[in-house]
Amino acid sequence: MTNKLPPVSPVYRSTLIYALASVFVFFTVYLLLILLALALIVVLGYGAVKILSLHGGYITLVIALGMFGTGLLVFYFLIKFIFSRRQDNGRHLLEISRAQQPKLFGIIDEMVKETGVQAPKKVFLSHEVNACVSYNSLFWSMFLPVRKNLTIGMGLINTVTTGELKTVLAHEFGHFLQKSMKIGGYINQAEKIIFDTVYNNAEFENSVKNSSGHWAFLIFSSVAMLVINIFRFILKTVSEFLFRHHASLRREMEFHADAVATYVTNPGEQISSLMRLELSEDALTRAFLFYTESKTAYLPENLYDNQTALMRILSDTNNYPYKNGFPVIESHDISRYKKSRIEIEDPWTFHPETGARVERIAKNPTINRPENTAPARDLILGFSETCRVLTRKFLTLQSVKNTGEEIDNETFVKLYGEKFPVSQASLLFNGYYDVHHPVLEDLDLLIQEPLDACHHGFFNDQKITLMYEKAGLESDLSTLQYLKANPKAVKNFRYNGSLYKAREAGILIPRFTKDLEGVKEKVRENDSNIFSYFYHKANDTDKDLLKKRYAEFAVLDREYDMFQNSVNHFIPHLQFMTTTLSFEEIRKHRATLLRHEKPFKKVLTQFIEESGYRDLLSIEDKELLKDFIASEYIYFNNDRYYEAEVNAVFTVVNAYQEMINKTYTAGKEALLDCQAGIVKAS
Numbered sequence: 001m002t003n004k005l006p007p008v009s010p011v012y013r014s015t016l017i018y019a020l021a022s023v024f025v026f027f028t029v030y031l032l033l034i035l036l037a038l039a040l041i042v043v044l045g046y047g048a049v050k051i052l053s054l055h056g057g058y059i060t061l062v063i064a065l066g067m068f069g070t071g072l073l074v075f076y077f078l079i080k081f082i083f084s085r086r087q088d089n090g091r092h093l094l095e096i097s098r099a100q101q102p103k104l105f106g107i108i109d110e111m112v113k114e115t116g117v118q119a120p121k122k123v124f125l126s127h128e129v130n131a132c133v134s135y136n137s138l139f140w141s142m143f144l145p146v147r148k149n150l151t152i153g154m155g156l157i158n159t160v161t162t163g164e165l166k167t168v169l170a171h172e173f174g175h176f177l178q179k180s181m182k183i184g185g186y187i188n189q190a191e192k193i194i195f196d197t198v199y200n201n202a203e204f205e206n207s208v209k210n211s212s213g214h215w216a217f218l219i220f221s222s223v224a225m226l227v228i229n230i231f232r233f234i235l236k237t238v239s240e241f242l243f244r245h246h247a248s249l250r251r252e253m254e255f256h257a258d259a260v261a262t263y264v265t266n267p268g269e270q271i272s273s274l275m276r277l278e279l280s281e282d283a284l285t286r287a288f289l290f291y292t293e294s295k296t297a298y299l300p301e302n303l304y305d306n307q308t309a310l311m312r313i314l315s316d317t318n319n320y321p322y323k324n325g326f327p328v329i330e331s332h333d334i335s336r337y338k339k340s341r342i343e344i345e346d347p348w349t350f351h352p353e354t355g356a357r358v359e360r361i362a363k364n365p366t367i368n369r370p371e372n373t374a375p376a377r378d379l380i381l382g383f384s385e386t387c388r389v390l391t392r393k394f395l396t397l398q399s400v401k402n403t404g405e406e407i408d409n410e411t412f413v414k415l416y417g418e419k420f421p422v423s424q425a426s427l428l429f430n431g432y433y434d435v436h437h438p439v440l441e442d443l444d445l446l447i448q449e450p451l452d453a454c455h456h457g458f459f460n461d462q463k464i465t466l467m468y469e470k471a472g473l474e475s476d477l478s479t480l481q482y483l484k485a486n487p488k489a490v491k492n493f494r495y496n497g498s499l500y501k502a503r504e505a506g507i508l509i510p511r512f513t514k515d516l517e518g519v520k521e522k523v524r525e526n527d528s529n530i531f532s533y534f535y536h537k538a539n540d541t542d543k544d545l546l547k548k549r550y551a552e553f554a555v556l557d558r559e560y561d562m563f564q565n566s567v568n569h570f571i572p573h574l575q576f577m578t579t580t581l582s583f584e585e586i587r588k589h590r591a592t593l594l595r596h597e598k599p600f601k602k603v604l605t606q607f608i609e610e611s612g613y614r615d616l617l618s619i620e621d622k623e624l625l626k627d628f629i630a631s632e633y634i635y636f637n638n639d640r641y642y643e644a645e646v647n648a649v650f651t652v653v654n655a656y657q658e659m660i661n662k663t664y665t666a667g668k669e670a671l672l673d674c675q676a677g678i679v680k681a682s
Contacts, residue, residue, distance in 0.1 A: 004263075005115065005116070005177070005260055005263060005264075006256070006259040006260060006262075006263055006364065006365065008178075008252075008256055009252070009255070009256065011252055012249075012252040012253070012255070012256055015245070015248045015249045015251075015252045016183075016249055016252075018245045018248065018249075019183055019245045019246050019248070019249040020183065021245070022241055022242045022244075022245040022246065023183060023186045023187070023190070023242065023246075025238060025241065025242070026190055026238050026239065026241075026242045027186070027190070029234065029235070029238045030078075030190075030193060030235070030238075033078055033231050033234065033235070034075075034078055034079070037071070037074045037075040037077075037078055037231075038075065040070070040071040040074055040075075040227070041068070041071030041072060041074075041075055042071075043071075044067040044068055044070055044071040045067075045068050045071065047067055048063075048064035048065070048067045048068045049064070051063060051064050051067075052064050066219065066220035067220065069220060069224075070220045070221075070223055070224045070227075073221065073224040073228075074224055074227050074228055074231070077197065077224075077228045077231070078197065078231065080196055080197075081192045081193050081195070081196035081197065091393070091396070091397070092126060092127060092393050092394065092396075092397040093124040093125065093126050093151065093393075094124060094125040094126075094386070094389060094390060094393065095122060095123070095124050096123055096124070096125055097123075100381070101379070101380060101381055102381075103378075103379040103380075103381065104123075104152075104379045104380060105123070107162065107165065107166060107169065107379060108120070108123065108150070108169060110166070111166060111169045111170050111173050111264070112173065114170065114264040114265075115170060115173040115174065115176070115177060115260060115264060116177075117173045117176035117177055118148075118176065120133075120148055120149055120150035120176075121148065121149055122149045122150075123149070123150050123151075123152070124149065124150070124151040124152070125151070125152055125153075125154055125157075125386065125390060126151050126152070126153045126154065126390070127153065127154060127155060127303070127390050127391075127393065127394035127397075128153030128154075128155050128156070129153050129155035129156050129159065129277065129280045129281045129284055130151075130153045130155070130156055131150070131151065131152045131153060131156055131168050131169065131171075131172050132150075132151050132172065133148050133149070133150060133151075133172050133175045133176060134148065134149050134151060148176055150169075150172060152169075154304055154386070154387060154390050155280060155281070155284045155304065155307060156168065156280070156376075157376045157377055157379070157380060158280075158304045158307060158308060158376075158377055158387070159276060159280040159283075159307065159308070159311065159326065160273050160276070160326070160376045161269065161273075161324055161325075161326065161371075161372060161373050161374060161375060161376060162372040162373075162374045162375070162376050162378070162379060163265070163266055163269040163369075163371045163372035163373065164269045164270075164272060164273035164376065165273075165376040165379070166265050166266075166269070166369075166372065167261050167265040167266065167269050167270035167273055168261075168273060170260060170261035170264050170265050171257045171258060171260070171261040171270075172257070173260070174256060174257030174258070174259070174260030174261055175253065175257050177260065178253055178256065178257070183246070183249065187242070187243075187246050190239070190242060193235070194235060194236075194239045197231070197232060197235050198232055198235055198236045198239065244347050247347060247349060247350055248347070250350040250351075251349070251350065251351065251352050254350075254351055254352055254357070255352065255357070255360055258270070258357055258360060258361055258364070259360070259364045262361050262364035262365070262366045263364065263365055263366050263367060264367060264369070265366075265369050266366075266368060266369050266370070266371055267361050267362065267364065267366050267368065268371070269371055269372075270361055271358050271361055271362070272328065272329075274354060274357060274358060274361075275329040275330070275331070275333075275334065275354070275358070276326065276327060276329055277354075278334075278354070279311060279314060279315070279320075279327060279329060280307070280311065282310075282314065283307045283308075283310035283311040283314060284303070284304075284307040284310075286310050286314075287300070287303055287306035287307050287310055287412075287416075288303065288394075288398075290306075290412070290415075290416055290419065290420075291400065291404070292398075292400065293419075294404065296400060296401050296403050296404040297404050297405065298404045298405055298406075298407050298412075298415065299395070299400070299402065299404040299405065299406045299407070300391055300395075300406070300407070300412065301388065301391075301406050301407060301408050301409070302384060302387045302388050302391055302408075302409065303387070303390075303391040303394065304387040304390075304391070305387070305408075305409035305412075306409060306412050306416075309409055309412065309413050309416075310416070311326075311327060312327075313413075313416075313422065315327040316422075316427075317422060317426070317427065317431075318333070318431075319430075320333065324373040324375075325375055326375075331355070331358060334354065334355070335355070337468050338468075338472070339465075339468045339469045339471065339472030339473070340472045340475055340476055340479075341472065341473075341476055341495055341496065341512075342476045342479050342480065342493055342494070342495055343493060343494040343495070344479070344490055344493045344494075345494075423669075423672075424676060425669070425672035425673060425675070425676050428676050428679065429459045429672070429675075429676075430459040430460070430461075430464055431464060432458070432459045432463060432464055432467060433668070433672055434467075435467055435468065435471050436467045436470075436523070437553075437557060437668060438527050438530070438531075438550070438553070438668075438671065439527075439553065439554050439557045439558075440524075440527055440528060440531055440550055440554060441554060443531065443547055443550055443551065446528050446531050446532050446535070447532070447535060447547075458526060458529060458530045458533065463526055466519060466522055466523060466526070467523070469519055470516070470519045470520060470523060473512060473515055473516040473519060474516065476512055477509065477512050477513065477516060479505075480505045480506070480508055480509050480512060481505075481509065483502045483503075483505035484505045484506040484509065486502075487501075487502045487503040487505070488502070489502060490502050493505070495508060530675075531546075531550060534546060534675050534678050535547070537678055537682055538678045538681075539681070542674070542677065542678050542681070545674055546671075546674050546675070546678065549667075549670055549671040549674045550671060552612060552667055552670075552671075553667045553668060553670075553671050555611075555612030556612050556613065556663065556664050556667045556668075557664075558612075559611050559612055559613065560660065560664055562603070563603065563607055563611070563613070563660050564657075564660055566600060566603040566604075567653060567656055567657050567660070569596070569600075570596060570597075570600045570653065571653060573589070573592055573593045573596050574593065574649065574650065574653065576589035576590075576593075577589075577635070577641065577646055583639050586636055587636070590634070590635055590636050593635065594634075597633075601628070601629045604625050604628070604629055604656065605629055607625070607656075607659075608622050608625050608626065612667075613659070613660070613663045616663045616666060616667065617659060617663065621655065621659050624651075624652060624655055625652065625655075625656065628648065628649070628652045631645075631648070633645040633648065633649065635649070
């Protein structure tokens, strides 16, 4: 056992104190509300008895029962969480024993010894790309010691080395060490109370409203609901205070658990597993979505084989190198895509950002154990069969019907490639155009400025970074403009390490606008050089085609916002048909819709007859829009909707929006394919 494990930090201690205080405040307020409810029962009960003693009769009996029932109703509202049932039976988990998985338990024993924690009571496998500590959160767990369970995701085991898995387990056992985990039991009970008092009230309110039509019951239940709504508001206010401080504590708990893992394992393996986590999750999610989007035409034989295959495809797309059978993702690979300069801390998130964790890990003290590069999947006896079992459990959990054709991994890769083909242009141009649209005007001027017949690094990493810097500045400007318009949305934000009040956002807007224009100018210069380079590299036929493709795409881009805005402005006028309204309200909304339908049809006419999109539309698309333009729908008459007309307008709107985006994308791909063809021909 290691004797010098990292202690908790001063920040950890302070957040723990605040979290404990928030728990105390919540349960104190809740107890006071319980006492108030009991006092209400006593007072109303006493009043009921006095009324009956003064005059016995049917009316007084009804009033007395109503008064007493009001108190009971308020009290039941506060304690009804005790009677609720949670559908969490762990059916998605697979419990394993030492006899079944001796190698995995050997690693667990090793990490238990290193950290000096009590061994987990039970060990489970799940479908996730994750590992976690849990325990049965019963009411008595707030007061009695409980043994913790360990859950390890197969999506994690499948995508890490044995050494990396050790770091993850050491992190989880770092949580075992934290006495502050006990607070989680209190928070869990608080969540049950909050869920069933603040949010889960539809069934309760309907029962109160519909239990009896008696006038007295309606009066007293209304009084009870008034008191209940006051109590609900109080609990909601206190719960926000509780969850905010618990989130702060959880973030510090993550940092401390990281420090424990760094000390007893290898920090390089800890960082590499953490950096790969997002890619692993993305690959597993994409694999699952492939099957759901097939509308259960296909089912996975082994979802984790699919995850491995997609990790390879995604890694190749992003130029991630492979080492020890797994992709290697460096800090610059992640920061390459995240160029925001504005930092707004999310006070509700439980996990710190990956970048912040990596920075801490690099500074943490460590024994620096040797690496173990063997795949973690080798620890699981009967790995493939276990993966198939967890695949079936996951599909059951997600309510995926067992009606499709079960396909092996080779078939999956083939079908996935057909459905989501990898853009060869994206690979050829290093992803330069993934978030960038090459729009150029005055092509004739660019033709007069030939470049040397060599590649000028148009698509190198520096230029790719420029693309994401542009996207980051655009996002930051949008954020600053929002904060300027809504200064109370957040309290503070950071820029370049300095703290700013939300109301100061307007000060930075000119600076960001200037920086964005500077970046855009660099991008325009690079785009101009790219066009000139390819134009002078091409033969005469390709010269004309390239110029044509750039000109066509410039038109598509120039008109895109107009057509997109037309549908964005029209859709809100259709929303009334998706809700229940009175006939009079429907008629008012219909009149507004018919007024806005005329200018919308005018834009549609321009779209299919005059725009740059017209020649790229299919005959079927044009006919669909023409039929709608010629229609004279009224949608609603004689107190009923005309279902065919309602369906028709929604069909047109959805198809029109798809036409805009599909045609725009097709125009861009045609341009890039033309450039790619010039490269291949040279």
